[in-house]
Amino acid sequence: MSLGSLFQHFGPKTFGPFLLLAALIAILPVIGALPGVSLTMAGLALFVSVQMLIGCRTLWLPRRILDFSFRRDHLDGAIHRLKPWAKRIEVALRPRWRFLMSAPFVWLEGLLATVLAIGMALGALVPGGIVPPALPMLILALGLITQDGLLIVASFALTMILVAIGGWVIF
Numbered sequence: 001m002s003l004g005s006l007f008q009h010f011g012p013k014t015f016g017p018f019l020l021l022a023a024l025i026a027i028l029p030v031i032g033a034l035p036g037v038s039l040t041m042a043g044l045a046l047f048v049s050v051q052m053l054i055g056c057r058t059l060w061l062p063r064r065i066l067d068f069s070f071r072r073d074h075l076d077g078a079i080h081r082l083k084p085w086a087k088r089i090e091v092a093l094r095p096r097w098r099f100l101m102s103a104p105f106v107w108l109e110g111l112l113a114t115v116l117a118i119g120m121a122l123g124a125l126v127p128g129g130i131v132p133p134a135l136p137m138l139i140l141a142l143g144l145i146t147q148d149g150l151l152i153v154a155s156f157a158l159t160m161i162l163v164a165i166g167g168w169v170i171f
Contacts, residue, residue, distance in 0.1 A: 022041040
């Protein structure tokens with residue numbers, strides 16, 4: 001199975017998993033603290049979020065990455081291991097406020113993701129500084145994956161709180 005065929009299956013929902021991956025790795029204390037990892041994850045988040053911002057319907061990746069293939073049984077094994085976690089998360093996350101998944105809100109979500117990705121890049125220069133923007137990015141990604149508009153609103157709200165606190169601390 002190739003990554004390209006897997007992404008075709010997900011269609012417009014491919015933005016969320018990549019943003020989730022970038023935010024999760026950036027937040028993890030052991031992995032995200034490794035030199036270069038947090039800045040790389042910020043770069044990945046920026047790459048994905050700019051595509052959302054400019055209105056791409058699906059995530060563009062270079063052909064070389066899309067042609068990467070792996071054994072189907074590896075994917076099945078990963079799905080089997082993640083299923084119990086997905087069932088737990090599924091209880092709290094569900095499609096709500098789906099109107100937020102259409103224009104013009106998708107553009108605003110892309111703008112938010114881009115601002116957070118830039119914040120992650122700037123935060124990566126300071127130890128632990130990537131966590132504040134990565135947390136709302138994580139919530140936004142979960143909202144995109146599960147089509148949960150309530151989580152998207154929570155991500156916007158948390159971002160505004162962090163900006164208010166950050167502005168107060170700086171000045």
